[in-house]
Amino acid sequence: xxxxxxxxxxxxxxxxxxxxxxxxxxxxxxxxxxxxxxxxxxxxxxxxxxxxxxxxxxxxxxxxxxxxxxxxxxxxxxxxxxxxxxxxxxxxxxxxxxxxxxxxxxxxxxxxxxxxxxxxxxxxxxxxxxxxxxxxxxx
Numbered sequence: 001x002x003x004x005x006x007x008x009x010x011x012x013x014x015x016x017x018x019x020x021x022x023x024x025x026x027x028x029x030x031x032x033x034x035x036x037x038x039x040x041x042x043x044x045x046x047x048x049x050x051x052x053x054x055x056x057x058x059x060x061x062x063x064x065x066x067x068x069x070x071x072x073x074x075x076x077x078x079x080x081x082x083x084x085x086x087x088x089x090x091x092x093x094x095x096x097x098x099x100x101x102x103x104x105x106x107x108x109x110x111x112x113x114x115x116x117x118x119x120x121x122x123x124x125x126x127x128x129x130x131x132x133x134x135x136x137x138x139x
Contacts, residue, residue: 013121015070019062024055026113029088041081066117076121085118
């Protein structure tokens, strides 16, 4: 017997993409994510394309994946998508050492991060209904 299907965690107008164990620290990834959070996806892609930060390459590929997920899996309109959420969480840290003077060793920490992007469709504001008698807008 199959396991019951779990409910979708996102709204119907949202799509998500994850990047696990990206070879950058969460702090550096957050600098790039702060640039694109809340922006239209076309503008965000343009900023990531011309950014000089190393993490921008990974985030750009992740954003393209989230857009593709929205279009193919959830039937969302690509022209109305914006970056709703963008965050980086800490992953494992690879620990290495380097030989130093007088027989000592120095730690080399190679942090990794999990990056998540959520894109959503912008909702068009509903027009306000007018009353018949006065013709004024109703709140």
